[in-house]
Amino acid sequence: MQLITGRVWKYGDDVNTDVIFPGKYTYTVTDPQEMAKIAFEDLDPNFAKQVQPGDVIVAGKNFGCGSSREQAAFCFKYARVGAVVARSFSRLYFRNCINAGLPALTLPQSPDLFQPGEQITIDLQMGRIFCAAGEYSFPPLPNAVLGIFQQGGLIPYTRKSLGLDGANQR
Amino acid sequence: MGQTFAEKILGRLAGKTVVPGEIVQVSPDFAMSHDNTAAIVKTWQEIGVSRVENPDRHVVVLDHCVPAANEKFAQNHKEIRQFVKEQGIRNFYDIERGICHQVLCEEGFALPGKLIVGSDSHTTTYGAFGAFSTGIGRSEMAAILATGQIWLRVPETMKIVVRGVPPKGVSAKDIMLHIIGSVGADGALYKSVWFTGPTIEALTIDSRMVLTNMAVEMGAKNGYMEPDSKTLAFLDGRAKTGFEPVYSDADAEFDQVLEFDVSNLAPQIACPHTVDNVCPVDQVAGKTIHQIFFGSCTNARLEDFAVVASVLEGKRIHPDIRMIVIPASKQVLQQALKAGFISTLVDAGAVLVNTGCGPCMGNHEGVLAPQEVTLSTSNRNFKGRFGCKEAEIYLCSPLTAAVSALTGKITDSRSSIK
Numbered sequence A: 001m002q003l004i005t006g007r008v009w010k011y012g013d014d015v016n017t018d019v020i021f022p023g024k025y026t027y028t029v030t031d032p033q034e035m036a037k038i039a040f041e042d043l044d045p046n047f048a049k050q051v052q053p054g055d056v057i058v059a060g061k062n063f064g065c066g067s068s069r070e071q072a073a074f075c076f077k078y079a080r081v082g083a084v085v086a087r088s089f090s091r092l093y094f095r096n097c098i099n100a101g102l103p104a105l106t107l108p109q110s111p112d113l114f115q116p117g118e119q120i121t122i123d124l125q126m127g128r129i130f131c132a133a134g135e136y137s138f139p140p141l142p143n144a145v146l147g148i149f150q151q152g153g154l155i156p157y158t159r160k161s162l163g164l165d166g167a168n169q170r
Numbered sequence B: 001m002g003q004t005f006a007e008k009i010l011g012r013l014a015g016k017t018v019v020p021g022e023i024v025q026v027s028p029d030f031a032m033s034h035d036n037t038a039a040i041v042k043t044w045q046e047i048g049v050s051r052v053e054n055p056d057r058h059v060v061v062l063d064h065c066v067p068a069a070n071e072k073f074a075q076n077h078k079e080i081r082q083f084v085k086e087q088g089i090r091n092f093y094d095i096e097r098g099i100c101h102q103v104l105c106e107e108g109f110a111l112p113g114k115l116i117v118g119s120d121s122h123t124t125t126y127g128a129f130g131a132f133s134t135g136i137g138r139s140e141m142a143a144i145l146a147t148g149q150i151w152l153r154v155p156e157t158m159k160i161v162v163r164g165v166p167p168k169g170v171s172a173k174d175i176m177l178h179i180i181g182s183v184g185a186d187g188a189l190y191k192s193v194w195f196t197g198p199t200i201e202a203l204t205i206d207s208r209m210v211l212t213n214m215a216v217e218m219g220a221k222n223g224y225m226e227p228d229s230k231t232l233a234f235l236d237g238r239a240k241t242g243f244e245p246v247y248s249d250a251d252a253e254f255d256q257v258l259e260f261d262v263s264n265l266a267p268q269i270a271c272p273h274t275v276d277n278v279c280p281v282d283q284v285a286g287k288t289i290h291q292i293f294f295g296s297c298t299n300a301r302l303e304d305f306a307v308v309a310s311v312l313e314g315k316r317i318h319p320d321i322r323m324i325v326i327p328a329s330k331q332v333l334q335q336a337l338k339a340g341f342i343s344t345l346v347d348a349g350a351v352l353v354n355t356g357c358g359p360c361m362g363n364h365e366g367v368l369a370p371q372e373v374t375l376s377t378s379n380r381n382f383k384g385r386f387g388c389k390e391a392e393i394y395l396c397s398p399l400t401a402a403v404s405a406l407t408g409k410i411t412d413s414r415s416s417i418k
């Protein structure tokens, strides 16, 4: 697995799915490019305009609380966000990240460690984050779900487990 | 050592003894999806199988934007109708039937001891009947359509004991808002929450569903109540299959035990923009409101209609507000019609809308304008939830909504109960 390097976008506690991806779009906006443009619309209108590949979202507790809508994970993936780091995640959001193949990393010191805009590097393999404040470890994903993540998400994983890999791929 | 309800159900399906933290691969007894089925089907097609693994495992309900608000929603519904026909999914409920969570309970899918997943966060509702029910994502539902399987982490259990007879006018919604306010939006993160104690036992089925519905608002994986004679009476003639109630062992280990005494609880309200921003209603009384939404999977059942109708009987709602009324299901609508509640509400100036989610997700039927304030019997007050990020949403009980409808301001029901 590659290193993730990007700038920090810093937010607080209890960032909910309605501000990440508003409910009114869940049936009308389905194109990946368009989904990326809506990301964080109700929280930080600058985000979608300025985010660059590899950038990292850092936040406090209970990130992604609220709806089960997985567009709230996919919109970041489509915006080519490198990872989301939070003190804790809502359970549905955490699942959706794994299933989308988007790294969701739990770090008790988040987000206080980070300065908005600073460049950080994440080594997924080693479970390390390198930032201005120092070097920190995060717990690895449980083995049982690591496979899903390594295949790039639940759908490629399911194709593989059903022996359908290679055929009929998007 | 004994086992919790969650360990027993997940253990049964995994075919072994399981412990909290363990991840198991299981087949849910039922899997529910709603208007998001069209998107799920597209993902399912990417997997590359042509038949649904077991059509009878799935329940599909159209409720989130019904009837369709525009061409996109209409196309969405059309694709879902085609899919269920092609794949032989018999448990399909079209736009007239009701909100998915209410429908699964009324139709007898929400059964003791069953594992039910749904691609909607309020799937936790079915725990009121002793089911293990939890929300999942769209890709996960697509994978279930293909394989019948999902991974779940065995949760730790938080036991919440509720005691005391609540004062007159204090309902299940007030109790749940109070619990969420104390526990916090992440207080039960990843946990299985068991609601128990004399107050819970005394609640009606309609009221019990309010608590399990909102369990997810404190981060819970599922909410659970022990099935009792009321549960069995409700399920009589309704249960879709046989079932076996599952109870936690007396010596099971709980992660946390919380006790609440509601004997002196005041009516509660959740203020913008988080569900755990809760205070007694009198602290915000007098705030001008523009709209009341009496609906949603939390509080739009028959007993709620009875409460609202009793307040509005022979009166007019305040001329400066509009009141949107959406029954949780067609059955609720029919019963409320028969009881005369609907004509009472309409005579009072309320607007009756087809059963479904209505403005709860910001799609249609009563979305808000900037700077407007709504009082809602639903379960979420996040920014933008009613379609406008500059509007304010307060969450309350049906009684608080009804008394406030008359005054046009947030009103403590105790000031009007004689």
Ligand code: SF4
Pocket: B064, B099, B100, B101, B120, B122, B295, B296, B297, B298, B356, B357, B360, B361, B378, B379
């Ligand atoms: S009524 Fe609201 S909370 Fe309930 S299922 Fe519909 S959108 Fe979700």
